[in-house]
Amino acid sequence: MDIILLGPPGAGKGTQAGLLEGGHGMVQISTGDMLRAAKTANTELGQRVKAVMDSGELVSDEIVSNLIMEKLDDLGPDQGVIFDGYPRTEAQVYSLDEILTARNRKLHHVIELAVDVEALVERITGRFTCGNCGEGYHDTFKQPTKEGVCDVCGSTEFKRRPDDNEETVRTRMGEYRAKTQPILPIYEERGIVTKVDGMGSMDAVSNAIEAVLALD
Numbered sequence: 001m002d003i004i005l006l007g008p009p010g011a012g013k014g015t016q017a018g019l020l021e022g023g024h025g026m027v028q029i030s031t032g033d034m035l036r037a038a039k040t041a042n043t044e045l046g047q048r049v050k051a052v053m054d055s056g057e058l059v060s061d062e063i064v065s066n067l068i069m070e071k072l073d074d075l076g077p078d079q080g081v082i083f084d085g086y087p088r089t090e091a092q093v094y095s096l097d098e099i100l101t102a103r104n105r106k107l108h109h110v111i112e113l114a115v116d117v118e119a120l121v122e123r124i125t126g127r128f129t130c131g132n133c134g135e136g137y138h139d140t141f142k143q144p145t146k147e148g149v150c151d152v153c154g155s156t157e158f159k160r161r162p163d164d165n166e167e168t169v170r171t172r173m174g175e176y177r178a179k180t181q182p183i184l185p186i187y188e189e190r191g192i193v194t195k196v197d198g199m200g201s202m203d204a205v206s207n208a209i210e211a212v213l214a215l216d
C-alpha cells in the first residue's frame, strides 16, 4: 500500500510516518530528510539546495522527483511506502502519477493532517532530534525520558534544524498555502483523501490514521 501524508510544516507528517514504519513495515520516503542528508554530506546536490532550504522555499520539482525515483527503485515492488513531504506542487502530483504508473504502483490514500497553523510555530520551534540516530523530540511535547540522553541510542548529542526559526517557518507556511494546499482538490476528485485531526496527541492522531488504513 502506498500513501501520502499531507499537511503544513510541523503537522506531524514525519512523526506519523515513523510510527507507521514501525507498525506496518512500510518505508518512509521523506524528501526533506533526503535533501538534508545531501546537505550534511555536502554533496553537489546538497550545495545546490542549501540556500533554498534555509530560506524556507521549495527546491525544484525536478530535483525532488529524481530523488523519489531513485528511492523507489531501491525498494521491492511490494514494499509499501509513505510519502512524507511529497508531492508539494501540482507538477509533483503529475510527476508522481507517472513515476508510480511506470513502476506498476498505486496510490491508496492521501491522509490530510488538519491542523491549526498558529499552533505549529510552537511545535516546530521546540523540535530537536538525536544527533546520532535521528529520533525526534520536542521541548514541551516529547522530552527524552532521561534528560539529555536519547531514549533510543543513548547519545547525548542533539541538534536543531536551521530552518526551524520563526521567520523561516512563516515562509514555509506561505509556500504550503500557495503551492501545496492547491493539490488537495486533485486528490479529492479521485476520492482518496481522508482528513484526520492533527491537533490531538501523537497517539490520537496515530489511531485515527490506523482507522483509515484498517478500511482496506
Ligand code: AP5
Binding pocket: 007, 008, 009, 010, 011, 012, 013, 014, 015, 016, 031, 032, 033, 035, 052, 053, 054, 056, 057, 058, 059, 060, 061, 064, 084, 085, 086, 087, 088, 092, 123, 124, 126, 127, 128, 136, 137, 138, 141, 142, 172, 198, 199, 200, 201, 202, 203, 205
Ligand atoms: P520537510 O523536511 O518536509 O519539512 P516540512 O514539510 O516543513 O515538515 P516538517 O518536517 O517541519 O514537519 P512534519 O509535518 O514532519 O512534523 P514533525 O512530525 O516533525 O522539508 C524541509 C524543506 O525541504 C522544505 O522547506 C523545502 O525547502 C525542501 N523540500 C522538502 N520536500 C520538498 C518537495 N517535495 N518539494 C520541494 N521542496 C521540498 O512534527 C513537528 C514537531 O511537533 C516535532 O517536534 C514533533 O515531536 C511534534 N509533534 C508531532 N505531532 C505532534 C502532536 N500530535 N502533538 C504534539 N506535538 C507533536
